[in-house]
Amino acid sequence: MQRTRPLPDCHPEFSVIQWSSFREYRVENWRLARDGSGNVVRGATSWGWIDLCLPVVFSFIWSRFRGSTMLCAFTILVVGFTAYCRCAQVLHESVLVFPAYGIQLETHRGYPSLKPFFVSRRFIHASRLEDFIINEGLRRWNVRYYLAAVHGSSTDKITIDVAFENILPHFPVLLEVYQGVQELMFYNHTDYMHTRI
Template sequence: MQQTRPLPDCHPELSVIAWPNFREYRVENWRLARDGSGNIIRGATSWGWIDLCLPVVISFIWPRLRDSNTWCAFVVLVVGFTIYCRCAQVLHESVLVFPAYGIQLETHRGYPLLKPLFVSRRFIHASMLEDFVINEGLRRWNVRYYLAAVHGSTTEKIAVDVAFENILPYFPVLLEVYKGVQELMFYNSTDNRHTCI
């Protein structure tokens, strides 16, 4: 296993992990501030001071609300919702490229200091993969670029799966992943022609 960061100065959240049989393009849920200060902007956060004050406030309110079932249910729901929000954050998203088999899109969710609690995976077989493209979409008044795997077969309709759909990294990160997937999945390294495996 060899891990590299191809864009260390401007986008260190992207790492490429090369295994013997496949390659993983991982985008973590943080990025550098755009003002050049080098500050880290985290997408997944651990406990803050408000979260730490919640048990103290509940310990003062609980004896007074113990007789009221609706208030107890409300407090339990608030605490449960807070814990769920902290444990269901997107930690990182990956595109795994298996050159002979296909690609796999992964989303890892959990608490930042622990291993991921939830992992969702979508595998697209090489015979069904039509193309892997960078596309653009409008979000309010912004143009956002995204990576998409276009797949289907003769009996099915064409489908599109978006890579990094929760983090939506910047264009240089998408371009680096796009070039890597195109090289491994579609281009033959000996004659440099666009051939699908």
């Protein structure tokens, strides 16, 4: 395994991990501040002082209003929801490229200092993969670029799966991933049916 960071100055959250049989393009859920200060802006946060106060508030309410079922149930719901939100944060998203087999889009969720609790994977077989594109979309008043895998389904419909759909990295990261996927999946293999000239 060899890990490189092709954009270390402006996008150190992006890394390329080269394995013997596949390549992983990973974007972690943090970025550098755009003001040039070099500060890290975290997307996935660990426990803060508010989270540490929740057990104290919970124990206070529990001891005072033990007879009030509604208030205790509400408190348990608030504490449970807060714990779930902390443990279901997006830690990183990846595009794994298996030349001649297909691509896999992954989202890893969990608590920042632990292993991921939830991992969602979508595999797109090479025989169904039509193209891997950079597209643009509108989000409120902003134009955002995103990567998408265009593939056919079993009912001959065209389906689009968005890569990095939660983190939405900036264009230089998308361009690196796009070029890598195009090189490995479409241009590198002469026996593949979608080879381009």
